[in-house]
Amino acid sequence: MDTEKLIHDVVKSVMRKLNGNIAQDASTNTTLGLGTAGGKLKMAETVASDRKIVCSISVKHVHLCREHLNILYGKDYEPTILKELYQPGNYAYKETLTIVGPRLNAIQNVRILGPLRSKTQVELAKTDCIILGIDAPVRPSGKLEGTTSCVLIGPKGAVYLKEGVIRANRHIHLSQEDADYFAIKDNDEVDVRVPGPKGLTFNNVQVRVSKDSVSEMHIDTDDGNAADAVNGTLIEIVNASCIAPIGPSTIADSNKIPPYIPDNSISGEITDPNILRNMNKAMEMQGSVSSANVAGSGSNIGTAKTTKTVITVADLDNYKASGINLSPGVILSPLAKDEAIARGIKIIS
Ligand SMILES: [Zn+2]
Incomplete structure (x- = not known):
């Protein structure tokens, strides 16, 4: 297969030079007459013109465990679904939280997403981290060991989250059908190209294949803004050997545009006395916020009851x-x- 691919690539580049018509070659993918051989070659041949994936921008949000929801919103509180998201069974709740970092800067009205999880996870972009004064690592969802801390504040109480703040890695949820089509399996990493005037190629994009998924790429707001991508921007899965000239940015059909996470968050210094009181309570209970932010240490978390x-x-x-x-x-x-x-x-x- 590798030899075949090599020949294919060489023929392709020679044909391009002879034709002097790169754009046409790239958009049709049928000029070489090699046919589709299935497997990896198929992916290389179809990338520029064929199957595209919708992009979805994940604005900062929080996934909560039941225990933390009880503290933040009251025992056995049942959150209200505000909006269904693109992945079946996922939704944005009406409820929001305030996230506080060690500099006393806060981001308020941060959306809670459902359903509840076994562990609380806060997903931020780098820009959000800078506002809060924290340094969250890039992690796949659920890999929370040794990640950053913050304070979460709700209407009924506050939680000192010892770890669980991440910048989510770039990833694509792929339907089984699309995974078969691209010959990609669960946990593979691919490159993804976003077209348009700010077009760029994202590397290290984790693929998550599930029979319950619909195909959708998730990137944070910083990545989205860098590429000028919005919810519904169509992106291409590429590998390094099949880069073709970049075209204009296009948007999916309206029924394929992932819903936005409703974002009313505001950031800045905390002035609300209720938030300040709650934050002080959380810090008294759990030790100081700043102590936990020293990467890898956190030795005095939960021991020093400082006021x-x-x-x-x-x-x-x-x-x-x-x-x-x-x-x-x-x-x-x-x-x-x-x-x-x-x-x-x-x-x-
Ligand atoms: Zn995702």
């Missing part, structure tokens, strides 16, 4: 005379720091 004083802009009047002493037990929010400097309040570090 941290959080100083926001609203508290600044209390520190006019004394100044702010930045001891390890004090968190001065970034906004409050700027304001303190502007007001001439002394910050002792």
Whole structure:
């Protein structure tokens, strides 16, 4: 098969040079007269013109376990389904959460996705991580060992999540039929090309084959924005030996456009006193947030019952005379720091 493929590629490139018509060659894939030989060769021949996969952009979201939902929303709380997602049996709930990082920055109204899982998992893009001041690793869903921590806050309580914050790896859910067609099996990694003016090729895209899946690529908002891809953008599975000239970006038929995860999240410094109170509670119960963010260590998680004083802009009047002493037990929010400097309040570090 490898020899056959090599010959095929050489013939193809010679034909291109002779024809001087690359575009036509790439769009038809029928000029070589080699026919389809099945297996890997079939994939190489059909990539440019044939079967495409819809893209879906996964905005930041949280999967919850029952225990954490009980804490965040109340015992035996039943969330309401807001929207069915593209993969059968997956949905966005009406309910949202606030995610807080060690810098006291928060992202509010982050969507909870269903169904409930055995372990809580927070999926963010790099940009979200920067806002929160955390460094979440790239992981496949469910591989949470040694991942990053955060605080989750709901209307009824807060959870200090010791690990479970990831940037989800690029992946494609493939139907069994499409997997057979491309000759790809579960857990293979492929390259995926997004066409258009910001077109690019994503590497290390994990394939997940299941008889219950419909074919759909999942990438985070940073990857999506980099390629100018939206929900429904049609992408191509490629391998390195069959790159053809890139065409314009196209969108799937309306019945094949994956639904967006409804996103009303907002990010910035926390000013809501309820969120602050809940966050302090979670930090008192579990030790400080920042301690858990030291990659790989986390030695004092759950042991040191520290109480941290959080100083926001609203508290600044209390520190006019004394100044702010930045001891390890004090968190001065970034906004409050700027304001303190502007007001001439002394910050002792
Ligand atoms: Zn997925």
